[in-house]
Amino acid sequence: MFLYRFRLKPLPLPLPFHKPLFVQITKMSTTSTAQANIRQWASKDGEFRRQVSSFRDSVSRDPNAQFAAEPNRYHLYISWACPWAHRTAIVRQLKGLDKIIGLSVVDFLMLDKGWKFSTSEETPGAIPDTVNNAQYIREVYFKANPNYDARFTVPVLWDKKLNTIVNNESSEIIRMFNEEFNDLIDNEEQKKLNYYPENLRGEIDEINEWIYDTVNNGVYKSGFATTQAAYERNVYPLFESLDRIEKILSTNEWLVGGVLTEADIRLWTTIVRFDPVYVGHFKCNLKTIEKDYPNILRWARQLYQIPGAASTVHMDHIKGHYYRSHTQINPTGVVPVSNGPDLSKPIIKS
Numbered sequence: 239m240f241l242y243r244f245r246l247k248p249l250p251l252p253l254p255f256h257k258p259l260f261v262q263i264t265k266m267s268t269t270s271t272a273q274a275n276i277r278q279w280a281s282k283d284g285e286f287r288r289q290v291s292s293f294r295d296s297v298s299r300d301p302n303a304q305f306a307a308e309p310n311r312y313h314l315y316i317s318w319a320c321p322w323a324h325r326t327a328i329v330r331q332l333k334g335l336d337k338i339i340g341l342s343v344v345d346f347l348m349l350d351k352g353w354k355f356s357t358s359e360e361t362p363g364a365i366p367d368t369v370n371n372a373q374y375i376r377e378v379y380f381k382a383n384p385n386y387d388a389r390f391t392v393p394v395l396w397d398k399k400l401n402t403i404v405n406n407e408s409s410e411i412i413r414m415f416n417e418e419f420n421d422l423i424d425n426e427e428q429k430k431l432n433y434y435p436e437n438l439r440g441e442i443d444e445i446n447e448w449i450y451d452t453v454n455n456g457v458y459k460s461g462f463a464t465t466q467a468a469y470e471r472n473v474y475p476l477f478e479s480l481d482r483i484e485k486i487l488s489t490n491e492w493l494v495g496g497v498l499t500e501a502d503i504r505l506w507t508t509i510v511r512f513d514p515v516y517v518g519h520f521k522c523n524l525k526t527i528e529k530d531y532p533n534i535l536r537w538a539r540q541l542y543q544i545p546g547a548a549s550t551v552h553m554d555h556i557k558g559h560y561y562r563s564h565t566q567i568n569p570t571g572v573v574p575v576s577n578g579p580d581l582s583k584p585i586i587k588s
């Protein structure tokens with residue numbers, strides 16, 4: 239099937255690639271590259287490689303900036319299931335930005351057309367798209383760039399004024415939320431919260447790097463591997479890193495500088511999913527958080543029990559997504575019963 243769509247010729251410069259130079263009309267298949275491969279995770283060699291995010295602009299506290307921080311100008315699209323989107327949801331919540339940045343939450347089921355919007359009656363916890371009235375997240379991407387031909391991922395930060403995507407990279411969205419909206423936050427405590435303090439930036443960047451590669455993405459590289467070699471290449475380094483983190487947390491309350499930073503937040507969304515999903519579904523089963531990592535467990539409870547954090551954990555979406563969307567890994571769609579360790583339990587310091 240074919241349809242006619244405005245096809246934008248991108249600038250020769252890589253960024254920001256969504257700003258068109260001129261417009262031409264072309265005939266194109268409804269099955270674009272991204273669409274055809276939407277549920278194929280591993281490359282031909284059996285390795286999963288995460289794509290680089292495309293929209294990389296930034297909201298700024300400078301009132302004259304293209305994307306100036308303004309109340310109710312920006313809208314965040316997330317999935318409660320996704321660990322990357324979860325980072326943005328928790329920082330939005332802890333900084334009190336829920337009052338000035340709107341939220342849409344996709345259905346946890348991600349099938350051939352990608353992330354879909356549902357009503358809260360259809361799927362409790364889902365929040366439809368009242369900004370663009372999209373049925374699928376792909377429509378939001380095409381509205382920002384009709385020529386978009388990459389994966390339709392969450393999170394997405396949308397600008398209601400310029401009608402475009404500002405950014406779809408979680409690590410950058412959380413930095414914007416951390417700093418750029420501070421002038422609009424009334425609550426003094428929340429305004430002061432700083433998860434990327436200047437004096438700890440070097441240490442945070444360093445720990446983020448190996449945790450991203452071997453843990454946050456390590457679980458995916460293990461779970462989406464389609465060869466034994468690719469799986470083993472990734473699963474051992476994952477547990478080496480968890481052992482290293484356990485050691486750090488045996489003498490430190492938080493990962494860096496004795497305070498809660500973005501390094502903790504970025505790791506935490508993976509740890510919350512570890513026992514209930516990654517141990518079984520992604521075959522990351524050398525150890526579990528509950529039985530083998532008492533300090534990581536204590537730390538996970540510590541963050542969960544910060545007011546506002548627990549409201550961002552939706553285990554029905556998390557388990558429902560992985561076990562029912564990845565049908566090549568779990569063809570029956572049966573969802574295991576355990577939610578992992580109870581993070582609301584009192585903290586035991588070992």
Ligand SMILES: N[C@@H](CCC(=O)N[C@@H](CS)C(=O)NCC(=O)O)C(=O)O
Pocket residue numbers: 276289291319320321322323352389390391392393406407408409
């Ligand atoms: N680098 C991105 C990754 C986001 C990402 O991969 N999100 C996944 C959900 S966990 C997604 O939307 N995948 C849909 C797809 O790849 O088609 C970020 O950190 O924001």
